[in-house]
Amino acid sequence: MKSALTLSLVLLLSAAHAQAQGTRIFRCGNSYTNDANVAQAQGCKLVEGANVTVVEGTKVHGGGTVKVVAAASPAAGSGQPGQKVDSGEQKARDADARLILEAELKKAEARQAELQKEWNNGEPEKMGPEHRNHQKYLDRVAELKAALARNESDIAGIRRELGRLPGAASSAAVVK
Secondary structure: OHHHHHHHHHHHHHHHHHHHHHOOEEEEOOEEEOOHHHHHHHOOEEEOOOOOOOOOOOOOOOOOOOOOOOOOOHHHOOOOOOOOOOHHHHHHHHHHHHHHHHHHHHHHHHHHHHHHHHHOOOOOOOOHHHHOOHHHHHHHHHHHHHHHHHHHHHHHHHHHHHHHOOOHHHHHHHHO
């Protein structure tokens, strides 16, 4: 009885193994299939000598569909090469760019003024634990110096960009 049970178990396992061996897996780009007709139609390649485990990616939650809005006019398209934009629209874009850059320049200059005030000509006031730990103070001074240099570089870059925009002569007072 015990040998019959063992024999039937061995036959069952070998049948399952043979069926698994008979299943052919095809790779179609980034997806896999075991349907030979689909694989032949899509020109998929047979995966040999390896077990394939396919894990589905995560689902995106958040409302479902994505809306695509068509451009109002052909000139306002996606900016494809060789496509011309009428001068009125280009002037509006330039004006918007100028406003954005001027706002960025004001923010950078305000930040520079704050940093200069905190810098206090290279001797910022000590804060809290810096009275007992001089290295913390030195680290903060070095960070302030680096932040001042970065912010000055940002201001110079914004001014260069403002100078490149059409009509730069009319806003020379803002740039300097």
